[in-house]
Amino acid sequence: MANTAVADAHSGLTGSQLAARHGLSVAGRRPTLTAYTQALWSYRHFMTTYANAKVTASFSQARLGQIWQMLTPLTNAAVYYLIFGVILNTSRGVPNFIAYLCVGLFVFTFTSSTATAGTSAITSNLGLIRALHFPRAALPFAITLTQLRHLLAAMVVLIGIVLVTGEPITLEWLLAVPALLLQAAFTVGLALILARLGAKLTDLKQIMPFVMRTWMYGSGVLYSVQAFSDNLPAPATTLIQLNPMLIYIELVRHALLENAPVTSDMPRLWLLATAWALVVGISGFIYFWRGEQEYGRG
Template sequence: MDERGKLSAPGRLEAGTVVMPEAPRVPDMPLSRLAAQYGLKLSGARPSLHKYLGALWQRRHFIVGYATARNVSMYTEAKLGQLWQVLTPLLNAGVYYLIFGKLFEADRGVQHYVAFLVTGVFVFAFTERSIVTGSNVMRANLQLIRALYFPRAALPLAYVIVELEQMLLGLLVLVPIMLISNEWPTRYWFLLIPTVALQTAFNTGAALIVARLGGSMQDVSELIPFFLRICRYFCGVMYMVTTLPAKVPVWGIKLLSLNPPAVFISLARVALMTTYRQDAPGNQPYNASYCGIFTNDPGGYSYVVDGKYVAVPGNVTVDHGHAVIGHVSVPVLSNAPLQAYCHAVVTNSDLWLAGIGWGLGFLVVGIVFFWQAESLYGRG
């Protein structure tokens, strides 16, 4: 034994011998300085926003590849495969057509209602699915988040890209529907490019927001489908907002017309449907008589006498575009174009300004909101 109580040679301790442990060596500088001296960094620390966006950009090919692979595998076990990406919204549109178009006569004031309805269903489905999947993405990929480090925003982005690819496939299906409805291609169709870009920006921001909320509170994911269901009925997917009863105030119609899904649906219809653009309120000089005919009976008919529109009485039967007025058969027209002579509640400029504001605003807020909790994802 040496003087410190340690064994210095083979042997054994005598009874009663006390071994004094060596005093721990505590660094004589703050731990933060010690970590900086050896280049140590906090595991899982949140990077700066600039570096975070740079890391996402570096992984852009992975994000797109992951989204494409997930899109392809989504319907692998179904016999119809990828056709379900189109069949699902088409079947929904068919149900809406029977219930709202025929039973509740929601096609009042709309020319080519099928094209009008299918456009609304496809555009709204893009936003709806992006938000629903975004609210579940963090909990659904919890094991991946805990196993690997990567910018967590890559997951919501990938799921939005999945929905974007399905949306683009749906737009291809819209082309024959427009042609069958006599809505022929025009230069306005190119407006679909900025419309889809702005809607994708909005969906990305919304998905990032609900991804953070849904990752920490499962109740959020349960409530979102109910919120979106309400939104579907208030954003003009199945009906023209301007045909709402007169008891709805003008500010109420304007509010319904400028909520985010309604804005992107209207912009898509403006791009694809010539009749929708021509029949928009404010597209013609205001005429109280013509506007009154439309307001009193949006789904009715009128005929022309001495170059002026006259409403067809409600008790007169219209058959194959003709009606018997005073024992004379006269050609009649839908009242839908007469709404162009009413005052505009929301103009195309209003729609584009709202679309830019909703798209870019939600994208910026969503990125910052999600990034602020980057170090918290995956924790129990």
């Protein structure tokens, strides 16, 4: 072997040529997108276990435990209804404002909580990243699964609210499932984008609450979406109608509530919802994958 090394040293070959000759590769090199996707799928059990552990740990110190998964959205809905429905009276012109408000609040919270947690997906798991080799995209995916579990618990509460407030059970309720699946695809893409940005821009985590609050006010969560066309110029209204969170909220509202006002016709909303899910979901995954070799360094 020593003779081989000496021969290589005098062979005149470059470093890359020598590495190729002996089957060596760069440590930590980014895998191909196909290989990365396959590796991520092989870690699906890790992601679900991680998400389950996060949910359990988040309520481990509370006496009521995971019952808070249902109590938290219910309490938030009660507070917002008191402020916006009773005190500010933004419920004018909205049939069944309680259910209308709860749909908007629960659907928006899923994406906003995932996005906020996604900004620190890398920075808060540096020990795990440096100790183990695994596709780093597993972390934003696990965060999305964690928040999806919270959303499913909130949907149980929401169904109860919808029924108690007098909404009939219809076949259109089934449309809430594909709407939420499209939202989940959009949300995981957003989490992946913010995870890579948050790994470099550590102050992003401090900015996110302000961004999310502004986004919520622009998504028709707390008041009728009719307020946009009534109070904004036409170009601004058109821009608002392209807001992905407004679109997903309106799809779920239309599915569960009989007379919920919407800003666009249903075919257009479904087309926009699908476009947002595909564009953000796929581009977010590719954007995160391109920075794979950077995570945990420095």
